[in-house]
Amino acid sequence: MKAPLTLLPEVADALAGGRAVVALESTIITHGMPFPQNVETARAVEAEIRAAGAVPATIAVMGGRIHVGLTGDELDQLGQAKDVAKLSRADMAACLAQGRTGATTVAATMIAARLAGISVFATGGIGGVHRGAELSFDISADLRELAQTPVTVIAAGAKAILDLPKTLEVLETYGVPVIAFGQDEFPAFWSRGSGLPAPLRMDSAGEIAAAHLMRGRLGLPGGQLVANPIPVEHEIAFAEISPVIEQALAEAADQGIAGKAVTPFLLDRMFEITAGRSLASNVELVLNNARLGAAVAIEIARG
Template sequence: MSRAPPREGPSPTGVAVSPEVEAALASGGAVVALESTIICHGMPYPKNLQTAMEVEAIVRENGAVPATIAILNGVPHVGLNSEQLKNLAISGSQFQKTARRDIAQVVASGSNGATTVSATMFFAHKVGIPIFVTGGIGGVHRYGEKTMDISSDLTELGKTPVAVISAGVKSILDIARTLEHLETQGVTVAAYRTNEFPAFFTETSGCKVPCRVDSPEECAKIIYANQNMHLGSGILIAVPVPKQHAASGKVIESAIQQSLKEAEYSPSSLLSFLFLYVCACTCSWVNMYVYEQYNVNLIICTLFLSDKRIIGNAITPFILDRVKVLTGGSSLEANIALVKNNALTGAKIAVALSDLRKRVTNSKLILTSL
């Protein structure tokens, strides 16, 4: 009996799966989910389009099918064609940044949404894609124990059985508390060919990981065991930035620390500084105090940047934009390099998982026939 051709429109689940992705899933092939927020909100045009196409090409060259996920006119799409990718890249921030909490609103209003880690995981699992590649995940923000500013990425990892391949979390976050929260959520955390959790732009963070994996096959076994045991939680596989970009990573890290300080100055602290700064013009001991207690150049810069403290989901975009300026754009190149490296690793893991599943299926068929 011949198989029905792949659907072109939304499936009964309300998700439009591309023919290429649907055919790969039906045959047990390797598929890698990709987010769209990095295209719309992470890079300028045309660099974002070029990167998206190169990442998809890397996935294909290594034996897997890429499935970029986005919401187009209220319809979730898994797997985009070249025209849809171009539309994403050109539209940029006109596409709403869409986490799990935003999905219903974006779909109901017929809007366009660029999926974050949590939304991409949700749709990947919904259609049966077990592996998702991204740049870095969100986490517990600094002072998160007071603000409760914790990314929904962590909650999603705790309840959605998808393996996320990333370069860890950015050092703008509280990495130690992020790992503690992942443990609370029951998420398996593994570092790829290292014993230390990477910090996105840099190879190390000072935080050890409970699990080290050294090959795509080893990763595949963990993913398969997680699915076979129906644990219901995700897996985070952290891949260090390529060594050739580690040196620039240290420069970027320095810029991140400066940007964090800029974001932390509140209106009250700025007013205090201005008062002391005026006093410093007439009193030498106050002058000494100002320069000991404050980074004067930094605060003057901050006065021109913002008239209020940067808080909530505005922190990450603010800091990444500042880092890009402070590093002369080298942070963007490092970001692209690590995303490509993650795509390479993720594709190899997807192929290894596909091969493992087929071997297990064949073994069961042989045993059944005996």
């Protein structure tokens, strides 16, 4: 049986012609920002990919279909939709079967990208091991997805609200290549540095593409995580953002917020505490990842 995929003609033509396509998630639209900034940001990210010579494919579940690439009207519709499901591997099929609207997380976007034949996915930051996971067992499905789905993911590291050392340990256990782009230190989303060494370093899109293609030749399952540091002019230093994260985490614990609700709550509180600075940095790092994603996709298409 075929998966219920609806490809935007621009995306279908690019894939048929062997041209570079970059997948994009949709939770940043439905759960990351208010309307209209969410749609404006989504369009800006798509524009960056086109300007770099690749084709963007924003992915979402709508009307019982996985849409790979959205029209302008569909972006507006998604940006204003209510009660949108936040989809990962566990609930993606149920959402499709029920005909609901769902936004794709890292894991769900990787699944859809693989089904469509897209090798590269650009996002903000991946999920990971939550702080206190030794008691809560709260670990994002993104990590296991990276271990089993052959898509190269470009992100600004893992979200800094997470337990970064444990996240790196789990990725190592799962055999996921973690590649810092252009530096030796693992970036921490809003910050270029985390104090943690990156397992691997690569300095060009060509190197990343070559590693992706080599994994395919070796028959290795899973993808790669490329940790692309936020541009220096847009970063919030780790020492500055850490107290803000601690405050937001304490408030989440006091209010009993858990599971999928944690990350949106924390991001909202950090936006408020930093007077919008955290969101502005978030937008810039996503644009930066889109540019690198396009460069890697172009190199893979040439490979």
